[in-house]
Amino acid sequence: MLRVEFQIGLSGIPLQLLETGENIESIEVDNAFPVPDSDELLFLTVCSGSSVSEEQLSADLPDADIVYVSRTGVSHHTYHVSVVADRSSLTVLSLLTENRAVPHRIVGRNAHLEVVTSVRDWQHLKQVAGAVEEVHGSLKLVGTTQTDRPGFPLGTDKVRQSVSGKLSEQQLSVLETAYQMGFFQVPQEATAEEIAGELGISRSTLSERLRRVQHNFCTLLFGAYG
């Protein structure tokens, strides 16, 4: 089995949002379900440089029905958005499933759609690439790797969704600031003192909060302690 990453031009909802949506930086497809009459229910994660309202999204997507919009990020403007739209609004997903390829990741950003999918073998790759090229004009293969398992379809946001509501805003803020400043990079790009300074807290408070976050993560992964 092959895991393949490719890029195609923007189209449908990602194109509409990235071209007309103010400050929208990326759109990731988390899941999709068919709705009778050739529509589908799409679950999206939308990252923006500023606040996004349901009214604004409705204006940007006049042909889609916005089901809900909920903010997920702490210091960044990240939203879970659910819309009902015509299946043609995300043709690449239909093309992958029609051709029996497993879609893992579909992200619109930087003027193209990044797609990660699993295919059986070389022939299957050619079949899927041919179908995508026929509709989208051209396709750029980015990378490939061999894999024994097809992996999970879409929904790469599961961890974030699981954590949402289980960590406090304060804990998420500490974690995100530390992450964004490169605290978890090897080598470290920011010290504990710098993170604490940014957050306006002492180093010992930072340490305590990070340990609580780690403890809560472990609880989510492994169950209650003891």
Next chain:
Amino acid sequence: MSVIVVRSAQQAESVREALRSVVPDHATVHLVRLPTVDSLDPLVEAVGPTRNYGVDFTTRCLPDIPSTVEFVVDRAASCVCIGISERTSTGKARIDPLTQSLLLEERLSGTLVVGNDVITLREMEYDT
């Protein structure tokens, strides 16, 4: 007959992996490069295809991607090895335009294997 596509003069390890695990003993090997790659002489000297792997080999510079694809098709190579020179941030072997042209060429079929240093097209069949 096997074709090894060399995408960088620094791909000695890719060529070694191809010669060690893919190319049959006593096979004839064509080491192919595009003009963007410098001379293969230092690489050949470092790898020693005949000395260390017992294969006959030629080196060629082909002018462009279509010529490289035609070279493979004309000679009906039994396998094609493409060195992996870079990986994506998620660890996938990066595919350049030459590799894409080979992978999506309608006339080629067979088995695609992604190794540590080499992408290999094996058991090649040709629809000409």
